[in-house]
Amino acid sequence: MLQGPLIILCAFAYLGVLFAIAYYADERADAGRPVIANAYVYSLSLAVYATAWTFYGSVGRAASDGVGFLPIYIGPTLMIALWWVVMRKILRISKQNRITSLADFIASRYGKSALLGGIVTVIAVIGILPYISLQLKAVSTSYLILVQYPEIVMPQTLGETPMRQDTALWVALILAAFTIAFGTRHLDAAEHHQGMVAAIAFESLVKLLAFLAVGVFVTFGLYHGFGDLFTRAAADPKLREMMTPLGGVAGGYANWVWLTILSMMAIMFLPRQFQVTVVENLDERHLSKAIWLFPVYMLAINIFVLPIAFGGRLHFPVGGVDADTFVLTLPMAEKQEALALLVFIGGLSAATGMVIVETIALSTMVCNDLVMPVLLRMRSLRLNQRPDLTGLLLGIRRGAIVMILLLGYLYFKLAGEAYALVSIGLISFAAVAQFAPVVLGGIFWKGGTRAGALCGLLAGFAVWFYTLLLPALARSGWLPIGLLEQGPFGIALLKPLALFGLSGLDQITHAMIWSMLANIGAYAGVSLVASPSVDEHRQASLFVDVFRQAGEGGGARFWRGTASARELYNLLARFLGGAAADDAFHEYAKAHGGRWPDDGLQADAELVHYVEVQLAGAIGSASARVMVASVAKEEALSIDELREVLDEASQIVVYSHRLEQKSRELEAATAELRAANEQLKQLDRMKDDFVSTVSHELRTPLTSIRAFTQILLEHPDVDAEQRTKFLGIITKETERLTRLINQVLDLSKIESGKAEWRESRVDMRELIGDAVTGMSQVFEEQAIKVDLELPQRVPQVRADVDRIIQVMLNLLSNAAKFCEPGRGRIRVALHDQAGALRIEVRDNGPGIDPADQRVIFDKFRQAGDTLTGKPQGSGLGLHISRQIVEHFGGRMWVESELGRGACFAFTLPHD
C-alpha cells in the first residue's frame, strides 16, 4: 500500500542519494579529481531543461493539442546547432571575464553597469517565478494524487483544504533547505558547483528512466505497441484530429514558429541553462559533444509523449482526469504501485533539478547584482572596513534562495490554478526571451550601448508584464476580469490580449510579437542615438572581439593607475577568505616569476585586473569594479585614449596582415629572382663556352697561317713545289677563317632576330636543281655520283630562296665530305606529303653514331671519323640550317645507322 509516510520516506531517501552524490563530487573536486569533467555529464546537466513541465506537462499538452507540444523541444535542438557560433563565444567571454550569471554577463558587456545587472536580476526573478511555482504545483499535485491511491482523485475536487496549501508550502521549504545545502556550502570564486552538477546529471538519468518506463508500460503493457495504440486513437474522431501535424496548435504555423523561437531563446537565456551551460562549464571542448548528445536526450524523452497522451485519453473518460497527470494516473489505474512510485520520484527529480539550479542561479544574481551593489554603496554600513565578508555573501544567498521559493509559492497560490503546466512555463520562457536582443546584440554588435540595453529590456519586460502576467493575475481573480475583456478604462486598443487590435493569435505569440518589437526597437534605436562611455567602448570591444584577444590579460591594457599589492590582497581576502586569496596571489606570483608574500610584487595594471576578475567571480563584475576602484587610484582613461588603445590593437592586426602579405610577396619575388639568376648564370656559361669555342676555332687556322707565312718569310730557300703547297694551305685556311667568321655573324643575327628574311614563292624542284649544279664541280672532283628523285610537280612554298639554297649547299657539302672516297653516292629526294614538302639528302658514308645524332645540330658539335681525324668545317653549318628551316615552320632531322650512310631530311610546309 502506498501511504503518505512511505511516499515521503522515499522522497527523502531520493534527496539523500542526491546529496550523497553531490557531496562525493565536491570532495573529488576539492581533491583535484573532478568527476564531472567530461562531455557526457555536461550534456546530462544541460537536460535540466526538461523539468516537471516536460515530465507531466508535455503529455497534458499533447492530450489536447497533439503534436503541439513539439516546438518546445524543436527549438533547443535547432538552437544547439548554432551553439558553435553563439555559445562558444559566450563561453569564451565568460571564462575570460569570470562571469557568474546572466545578469553579470549583461552588466559586464554594457560597461559593468550595476543598474543594468539589477534590472536583469529583477526581470529574471519575476519572470521565473511562474516557472518555479509550476514545479511546486507539479510536486504537490503528484503527491496529493499518489497519496489517494488506489482511488484516482484530482486535487481540485478536494476543495480548499489546509492540507493542499500546506503541501506546496512544505515542498517549497524543503527544496529551499536542500538547495541551501547544495549550493551555498562554501563560496567559490568561479561559482562552480561541481556537486550540484553531478547531482543534476544523475537526476536527468532518473527522470528519463522513469518516463521511458511509463512509456513502455503504456505502449506495450496496456496496448500492443505503437501500431495498436495509434490505430485505436485514430478510431476516435477527436484524437484523429490531433494527428494532423499542425492542426493541434491554435493559430497554426505562426504559433509553431513563435513557440520554436521562444524555446530557442529559452535554452540560451533561462538562468539555470546559463548556469549549467556557461558558469559550470569546465572545458570549452565539452560543447562540441553536447551539440549532438543533448538533442538525442530531447528525442528520447519525447518518444512516448504521444502514446501516453493517447493512452490516457482512451483510458479515462473526458474531464475525469487532468491530462497533466496521465503519466502518474495511468500506472495507478492499473495498480502498478512500484511504477507509480518511480514516476513520482521521476517527477520529483525533474522538479528538484530545475528548482535547485534555478534558485542557485537566481540567488547568485540577487546577491551579486542586486544586493551587494546596494550594500557596497551604503557607506554607513562600512563594509569596506570589515575584514571578512564571505559570511555575509553566503547569508545573502541563502536568504535569496528562501525568498525566491516563497515567492514561487505565492505565485502558485495567486495564479497557479488558472493555467495548465505548459502555459505557466511559457510565460517564463517569454520573460527570459527578453534577454536575447541585449545578449546576442552584445556579442556580435559593438554598437549596442548601456542606454540601449536598459531601454530595450525595460520596454520588452513592460510589454511582457502587460500582455502575459497581468492577464494571468486577472484570470485568477486578483484583478478585475474586465481589464481583459474591455481593456483598461474601456480602451479596446489597449486590451492586454489583443494589443492595438492584434487578435486571432494565441496569447504567447501575441505577447512575443509585441514585446520583441518593443525590445529590439528600443535597444537598436537608443543604441544608435546614445553615444557610449569609455567603459562601454572597452567592454564592447572585449566581448565582440573575444576571439582576437590573447589570454585573460586582455582587459589589463585598458587600465592606468596606481595601487598597492597588499591592499589588493586585503580586498580579495575580505570577499573570498584568506586561504582563497593566498592561493590566488601565489598563483599570480608564480606565473610572473615572483613570490608571495613579497612586497616587491608589482601592483601593475595586470595585477589589478587579475584581482578584479577574481573578485568578479564572487560578487559580480559591477561590484568588483567598484571595490577595486576603492583601493586603487585609477586615472580615468579618456575616450580618446581608449580609442587609441583599441585602434592600436586593430592597427596591429592590420599591420601584421600586411606584413604577412609583404613577406609572401617577397618570397615569391626572391624565388623568381633566383630562377632568373640561374637562367642568367646558365646563359653566361653558354656565352663563355661559345666565346671560348669560337676563339679556339679561330686560332686553329690562324696558327697554320702564321706558321707558314713565317716559314716562307724566314726560309727563302724553300723549293718551288713546297712553296706552292704552303701558299695553298695559307689560302685554304684563310677561306676557312672567313667562312667561320661569316657563319658566326650569321648565327648571331639569326639568334638575335636581326636577320633579314626575304620571303617569296619558291619552287623546290628548281631550287634543288640549282644547288646540285652549284656543287657539280666538287662532285666531279671527288667522283661522286648524284641521283635526283624529284616529282613532276610540287606545290610552291613561301621561303627565302637564298637561305634555303644555303641549307641545301650545307647538306650537300656535308654529304660530299663524308661520302666513301672514290665511290661516293648522294641521293636527293623531294616528296609532297601531309601539307609539307620533305627534302632528303642521303650519302653512303660511314654513318653517324646514335650519340652523335643527338648533338649534331648543336653549335660546334661535329661528328668526325675518329681514325682520320677532324672533319672539315666550323661546326655551325647544321645548327644554322636547322634554325633556317624552323624559321619557315619546318623541321630538320637525321636518320642514320653506323656503316649505312646518313640521311639528312627537312620539311617545309606549303599552303
Place this chain on the structure above:
Amino acid sequence: MTKKILVADDEPNIVTALQFLLERNGYQVRIARNGDEALKAIESDPPDLVLLDIMMPVKSGYEVCKRIRERPEWAGMKVVMLSAKGREVEVNKGLATGADLYVTKPFSTRELVEKVRALLT
C-alpha cells in the same frame, strides 16, 4: 746524336708546318694524329721531346702527358703542350699535369724552335 721529336696534333696543316720546321733544324720527327697514336708511338720508340696538342680526338693532350709522367723510365722526356686554349686555367692545368712548357697557338715558329732547342740541350 740526332734528337727524336714526336709531333701529336689532329690539324694536318699544323703538323705539316711543325714537321718542316723541326726537320730543317736537324731533328728526327714522327707524327701522331691522336692521343692513342701518340702513346703507341712513344711506347715503340720513346722520343726526347713530345709536342702535344691538347684538343685531340680519343685521348686529350692532358691525358697523354699524365701517362708519360706515370712512367719513371720516361722521366727525362720533355713535353711541350700546344693549345689554342690560352686561358690561365688551362695553362696551369697543362703545367700541373707535368708539361715542361705550354705554348699558345698561334705561335712564332722561331721562338718555338728556340725553346725546343733549349729544352733539348
